[in-house]
Amino acid sequence: MQKQFKNLLKGILIYGFGNVSVKLVGFVLLQLYTNPKILSVEEFATSLILESTSLVIVSIFSLALYTAYIRWYWDKEFINQRKSILFSCYALLLGIGALLSLSGYFCSKTFSLILFGKDSFSIPIILMIIGISIQFLIDLTLSQMRVEEKPTFYITTNLIRLTVSLLATVYFLKYANHGLVGIYEALLLGNLAFMIITIPYILKRIEFKFNFPVLKEMLKFSSPIAFASISGILLSQFDRYVLNFSSTLINVSVYSLGVKIANITKLFIINSIQIALTPTYFKLMNHPDHKAIYSRIMTWFTILVVYTTLFLSLFGLEITKLFSISAIYWDAYKIIPILSLGIIFSMLKDTSIIGLQITKRTKIIGLTLAGIAPFNLLLNLILIPFLGIYGAAITSLVSQLFFFIIIHRYAQKHYHIPYRLDRVFSIIIIGTILFIAGYLFNCFSLEIRIIAKFISLLLFPFFLFIFKVFDKKEIIAIKSFIDSIRNIFINTPPKEVDEQVANIEETLN
Numbered sequence: 001m002q003k004q005f006k007n008l009l010k011g012i013l014i015y016g017f018g019n020v021s022v023k024l025v026g027f028v029l030l031q032l033y034t035n036p037k038i039l040s041v042e043e044f045a046t047s048l049i050l051e052s053t054s055l056v057i058v059s060i061f062s063l064a065l066y067t068a069y070i071r072w073y074w075d076k077e078f079i080n081q082r083k084s085i086l087f088s089c090y091a092l093l094l095g096i097g098a099l100l101s102l103s104g105y106f107c108s109k110t111f112s113l114i115l116f117g118k119d120s121f122s123i124p125i126i127l128m129i130i131g132i133s134i135q136f137l138i139d140l141t142l143s144q145m146r147v148e149e150k151p152t153f154y155i156t157t158n159l160i161r162l163t164v165s166l167l168a169t170v171y172f173l174k175y176a177n178h179g180l181v182g183i184y185e186a187l188l189l190g191n192l193a194f195m196i197i198t199i200p201y202i203l204k205r206i207e208f209k210f211n212f213p214v215l216k217e218m219l220k221f222s223s224p225i226a227f228a229s230i231s232g233i234l235l236s237q238f239d240r241y242v243l244n245f246s247s248t249l250i251n252v253s254v255y256s257l258g259v260k261i262a263n264i265t266k267l268f269i270i271n272s273i274q275i276a277l278t279p280t281y282f283k284l285m286n287h288p289d290h291k292a293i294y295s296r297i298m299t300w301f302t303i304l305v306v307y308t309t310l311f312l313s314l315f316g317l318e319i320t321k322l323f324s325i326s327a328i329y330w331d332a333y334k335i336i337p338i339l340s341l342g343i344i345f346s347m348l349k350d351t352s353i354i355g356l357q358i359t360k361r362t363k364i365i366g367l368t369l370a371g372i373a374p375f376n377l378l379l380n381l382i383l384i385p386f387l388g389i390y391g392a393a394i395t396s397l398v399s400q401l402f403f404f405i406i407i408h409r410y411a412q413k414h415y416h417i418p419y420r421l422d423r424v425f426s427i428i429i430i431g432t433i434l435f436i437a438g439y440l441f442n443c444f445s446l447e448i449r450i451i452a453k454f455i456s457l458l459l460f461p462f463f464l465f466i467f468k469v470f471d472k473k474e475i476i477a478i479k480s481f482i483d484s485i486r487n488i489f490i491n492t493p494p495k496e497v498d499e500q501v502a503n504i505e506e507t508l509n
Helices: 002-021 024-028 041-061 065-073 076-116 122-147 151-175 180-203 212-246 249-262 264-283 290-314 316-323 327-352 354-358 363-387 389-414 421-443 446-466 472-488 494-508
Strands: none
Touching: 041 076, 041 122, 041 180, 041 212, 041 249, 065 076, 065 122, 065 212, 076 122, 076 212, 122 151, 122 180, 151 180, 212 249, 212 363, 212 389, 249 264, 249 290, 249 316, 249 327, 249 389, 264 290, 264 327, 290 316, 290 327, 290 421, 290 446, 316 327, 327 354, 327 389, 327 421, 354 389, 363 389, 421 446
């Protein structure tokens, strides 16, 4: 357990950083993207629709194969076949990428007409599809680094990719005036830089032998996961498409900016933690108190996510103005609280899923997504024509709430875990009340509203203790947890660090 706990903390920082590093480009460059002198409103809206489209394409054609690879890598029966399995996966994804790029080249004008009613965006579409085709191989390569525990190489390659994309984007947009095309030229250059660096690494770990029987089994395993992934992506992207077809490009841009800011919680906090947390969940399955640990993880995870979303919701106006130069986009802050609440329920759903994963009832996840996705589309079609961006935000919230309720119910039915939902909803209610209190000061001067909002933030942990969200053991554990984070990554004697981690585990048990 001591080693697992330390690996979890390091995993959150190391692999979580790798998860968000390239996506940082989009946030860092938002001021360029929202500058009408560099990108028109039409080009910015188009880039957002293409971003959504790229996520859909990746979820469809990647086949969730990297997930299956991690599963087979650790299977004792296939240890001697690892190199041929990696080659088989790599070759299949390379072939799919080549066919996809070729199709994109010939169908880009048609694709542009379908999405935007004109064929003038064919070149960005071609570049986007080529970049996506390379992304398949990048995800598999990163999976290989994770299973081999190569954190330094993992961070270095992602940093290089980030730097190349960032510098190229600034050059193409600000100095070369390439407009929308420049965004995808830069992303493609970043992906190519990653591939050039990692090809020697991959060549040392493959055997040029196509292992068809194992690959067939892997695809059988990954297909339900891929289907769930596709449905999940569509669930989160339908709003952009409906806004594109039934509203205005300005609404697409404003809404998408609000989503990007609200998703800071998901990108930097939730995804980073889940990457490290998922394998830990399965390692704990045989621990005598694993259900109690799962329950506390949900409670603590909720606190962290609610606190982050409280910050983003309170300071949504200031953050929106910071990221966007043009006042055209400033209304985005109004939907951040609604979207943030939906993100909280999405996190609770993802945490509840562990029960279905342990009992291998993952089909329930896919079936639920298959029902929620069309419900989300229908609600978007109903609300957006009347409420615009607010209709899209409300649809997202309602869909995530229903998704959580259904998944939690079935997960508890098949594998009961004593989650403290009373505490979870107390945390959410406290955060909501403090948000409303701070939000009321938006009409005041900058100085007054900043002070009021910071007071709301400071009151959050105070109210958690007042309403006894923590018990005594958890308070001790929190203090030990904070100490361990400070000491695990500095020059502290290993024996002392192990003692601190052991103390945390003792309070959890």
